[in-house]
Amino acid sequence: MTASTTPASPDSNAGSTAFIGGGNMARSLIGGLVARGTPGSSIRVAEPAEAARKALADDFGVATFADGAQAVDGADVWMLAVKPQVLRQVCEALAPQARARRPLVVSVAAGITTAQISRWLGGGEDADAPAIVRCMPNTPALLGAGVTGLFATPAVDASGRERAQALLSSAGTTVWIDDEAQMDAVTGTSGSGPAYVFLLAEAMEDAAKRQGLPDATARTLALQTILGAARMLTEPGAPPPAELRRRVTSPGGTTQAAIETFEEGGLRELVDRAIANAAERGRELSAAND
Ligand SMILES: NC(=O)c1ccc[n+]([C@@H]2O[C@H](COP(=O)([O-])OP(=O)(O)OC[C@H]3O[C@@H](n4cnc5c(N)ncnc54)[C@H](OP(=O)(O)O)[C@@H]3O)[C@@H](O)[C@H]2O)c1
Known part of the structure; x- marks a missing residue:
């Protein structure tokens, strides 16, 4: 019909x-x-x-x-x-x-x-x-x-x-x-969040290529890592994100080296500002549609 x-x-x-x-x-x-x-x-x-x-x-x-x-x-x-x-x-x-x-x-x-x-x-x-x-x-x-x-x-x-x-x-x-x-x-x-994960995927892929990995390999590693981590985060009964992170971060290991770099670079503050700015833009757009 x-x-x-x-x-x-x-x-x-x-x-x-x-x-x-x-x-x-x-x-x-x-x-x-x-x-x-x-x-x-x-x-x-x-x-x-x-x-x-x-x-x-x-x-x-x-x-x-x-x-x-x-x-x-x-x-x-x-x-x-x-x-x-x-x-x-x-x-x-x-x-x-x-x-x-x-x-x-x-x-x-x-x-x-x-x-x-x-x-x-x-x-x-x-x-x-x-x-x-x-x-x-x-x-x-x-x-x-x-x-x-x-x-x-x-x-x-x-x-x-x-x-x-x-x-x-x-x-x-x-x-x-x-x-x-x-x-x-x-x-x-x-609402805007999927793009933040897409940005992380882009950045991980680019960094993997700079480490000398072939393009296709870099993409597969970045994307499947994000998919696998998202699945672990959302499994029934999954522990909170901070606990999952703690479990895979051995003292003095490779993951800790990366996490310290993120923390020193202000990743948390940056995410906080990004979400606050997106929310503010949402308020402005609502007002503009009136
Ligand atoms: N896509 C998303 O992931 C997403 C996420 C969050 C919120 N939203 C919201 O969902 C809404 C729809 O988004 P969308 O991605 O589905 O957009 P879309 O694909 O452009 O769909 C809107 C449809 O409405 C039709 N339309 C336009 N004027 C109409 C009218 N007077 N009467 C009936 N239909 C009319 C459009 O036809 P024409 O193309 O021929 O004009 C188009 O097919 C938006 O308000 C958006 O903010 C979407």
């Missing part, structure tokens, strides 16, 4: 989830949901690009639409998966349906606050405020190996939290955040 031919009555779509935006993040969430048994027929996707609509319909059996208003028709969960720059326009176009339907709105748009989404959807205050869950996933979500911070507004009830968590669990681990202001810290830690 690539487009709805008969306009569905709102209640015939009750229980369905509408995705607004059918790009990378939507695709990985939908793929995860369908793989875990959610019927594709209960997922409706609005996506302007015809090729992307066709691929989503062919791959997952979802109903696709060129227009957001049609996709959300009757759906009680709306997943906003467009770029932050277009979210305002998307929400304002859906505001009449949001007021009438009062869906659970879940957003993965980086840096956009629940107050902004609420305002753009024409939401009222207090008892009349829309139920919004703001999420910060990261790119490993595309492999189902992400981690997502979630924040819910007071209007989201326990079943809304469960539904939002189930949606994002298809992309990996989920963590609830109580204070929305901390979402910028989530962005600075896990």
Whole structure:
């Protein structure tokens, strides 16, 4: 099914989830949901690009639409998966349906606050405020190996939290955040975090080459070391990172020589500053989108 031919009555779509935006993040969430048994027929996707609509319909059996208003028709969960720059326009176009339907709105748009989404959807205050869950996933979500911070507004009830968590669990681990202001810290830690590990991989690979190793060997050694260490860190019952490090650092040995170099070079302070700067940039970008 690539487009709805008969306009569905709102209640015939009750229980369905509408995705607004059918790009990378939507695709990985939908793929995860369908793989875990959610019927594709209960997922409706609005996506302007015809090729992307066709691929989503062919791959997952979802109903696709060129227009957001049609996709959300009757759906009680709306997943906003467009770029932050277009979210305002998307929400304002859906505001009449949001007021009438009062869906659970879940957003993965980086840096956009629940107050902004609420305002753009024409939401009222207090008892009349829309139920919004703001999420910060990261790119490993595309492999189902992400981690997502979630924040819910007071209007989201326990079943809304469960539904939002189930949606994002298809992309990996989920963590609830109580204070929305901390979402910028989530962005600075896990949202931008994969790039910090990519940088470490680059630096290790380059250093290995300077030690005379062939290019391919240097890359394999660096990447598989990071993969193996990440697996040790996340094994069930794994000790904390500091303990794992202690266990592989014999006094006077090779690892200690390297760790001392990192510590003397101020690695901890540098990581602290990097994450603080990423969080600050997140705050600035949110303000710029207002
Ligand atoms: N990818 C990640 O790892 C990641 C991580 C954290 C957060 N996020 C957040 O996830 C959101 C989506 O990111 P993404 O990587 O999936 O981006 P993406 O691949 O560009 O997907 C966005 C999709 O939305 C479509 N779109 C644009 N305007 C639309 C409209 N008015 N109605 C319906 N669909 C519309 C775009 O179509 P066109 O291309 O034709 O414009 C595109 O296919 C962003 O807000 C981002 O901040 C992504």
